[in-house]
Amino acid sequence: MLELSHVHKVYRVGAFGGGRKRAVRDVGLTVRPGEVVSLIGESGSGKSTLGKMVLGLTRPTSGRITFEGTDISTIRGFRAEKEYHRRVQGVFQDPFSCFNPIFKAERVLTMIRTSYFPEVSDADWRDRVVSSLRTVRLDPDNVLDKYPHQLSGGQLQRLLIARALLLDIRMLVADEVISMLDASTRIDVLNLLADLKERGLGILFVTHDLSLGTYVSDTTVILHKGAVAEMGPTRKVFDDPRHPYSRRLLSCVPQLHRSWAEVDAELAAREPEPVRLPTLVEGEDSAPMVEVGEGHFVGADQG
């Protein structure tokens, strides 16, 4: 459904844009319908830049992003972009800053109607709103006439997802959607993503938190300095990490019931068969990958 191949992004930095900062290096991945792909990385790894490129908020420097067969860089103009956003939507980290504070929730949803569905009748629209709110497990009577400050972070985040669902989307980019939420409500939003996945949506789940990344996802992509360090089925990546960077990352995640020392000992005891990591060629942009198992790839070690 969504396919990225050899995507690069180089930002211009500095006062006059003279400097260059490579944010994404030669990334290729696919998201199929009904699949959740987790993009995991530390700050500055390029994970959010990838999400933005998929949403068309920024263009890749080179490489192709195709959605259902169309190269998204060919989508130009207001109408075409609107058509694209009917199918692909994003939800971001901070639900509190995504809403206009003087608009009630109902008005936020009505704006979708005026710009995308002017032909839908009142009753029909009302049904759609109620059903999408029910999907995200919000009570319509309780939420619709409230202002954003009267709702909790979890409710606002679910409202944003409900808003995206009104558009009959096929692909959702969820960028750190749960980082701002409390532990007790976090899991509800994650479960909601799992429900959407069952309805056949493709989800690109961007996060820095490895424990949340494993919960819903089918495929895990670990990014390091803009390039893919390790990529494969979630189970394989977490049970048998082959790249030194992903092993180090896993050893640092605080876990309940297991102390860091225990995790270190365990990782050391299960030293995997050494992989000949590909190397980056000086002066070239590509980031080669090596297949170590079925669908399980590792990239170059960047220290």
Add this chain to the structure above:
Amino acid sequence: MSLHVNDLKVHYRTLRGDVHAIDGVTFSLEDGEIMGLVGESGCGKSTLGKSLIRLDSQMRHVGGTVELDGRGVPIADDDAMVPLRYHEVSLIPQYAMSALNPIRRIGRMIDELLRARGVRPADKADELRRRLELVGLEPDVLRRFPIELSGGMKQRVVMVLSTLLDPSLLIADEVTSALDVSTQRSVAESLVEFRDRGYVRSMVFVTHDVSLVYQIADTIMVMYAGHVAEKGPADSIVSEPRHPYTQMLLSALPEVGSTSGERLQGIPGTPPGLLDPPTGCRFRARCPMAFDKCAERPPLVETAPGHWSACWKTGGE
């Protein structure tokens, strides 16, 4: 007994009335104890940490006492607290990364801070260098501006700075929340190292991340809506929590590697507003085990040695 807090009540003054942010909190800290203070946003954990060192203008001390090393801590009296701050009680603030003065070189800033507390910087210069080395920083950082350091480096500078006078109590408020996982681990481990070397006698580590606190703390205290729900040794809180809130909170945490496909459950409902808090147990409305008696506030009782829980179902008898 290093720190003893008895029935502490701190409220926030707002236009609409008092917010009961801390409503009768009792606990004590042994010498050398690292206590993890966990809870959701708005449960009063940061307020508790702050009120042990400085009440800001909206915070009002309503009742209760704090004792440190056998002496009373006059938390309501801002002037009387001055000699204690930094010498006896010290704080690593939330967002410590932005706590450094951006227009001072770090060394000069530390000197000014020491002088303001009546300490000659020259007396501490060697110790400062030793401790920077301990957390893996070159003495060179003293000549740099904060903007030249990475987030993890700034966090470590603040850690060294806050503990330079060997305080009896250190309050670490969400110190690792803004850091990447690998830096988070090294910062957390340095804090334990500081305790082991006796730079700080005891520590309150405020965080929302239970799995992080489990890595470094000796005991964990769980707060809910201004009350203490449970306090006990880290191992037993994590492996056999007594309070229903702790149980539900822990069961809602996904773990690395658990991709068995089974769904976890969140806690339905939201915490009560603290402007006009409900009587009795504050978790009552969300608790599946609630019964009539929960209309009365459950006392914090010791259910096992060192393990305290405030629930009629677990500690009643």
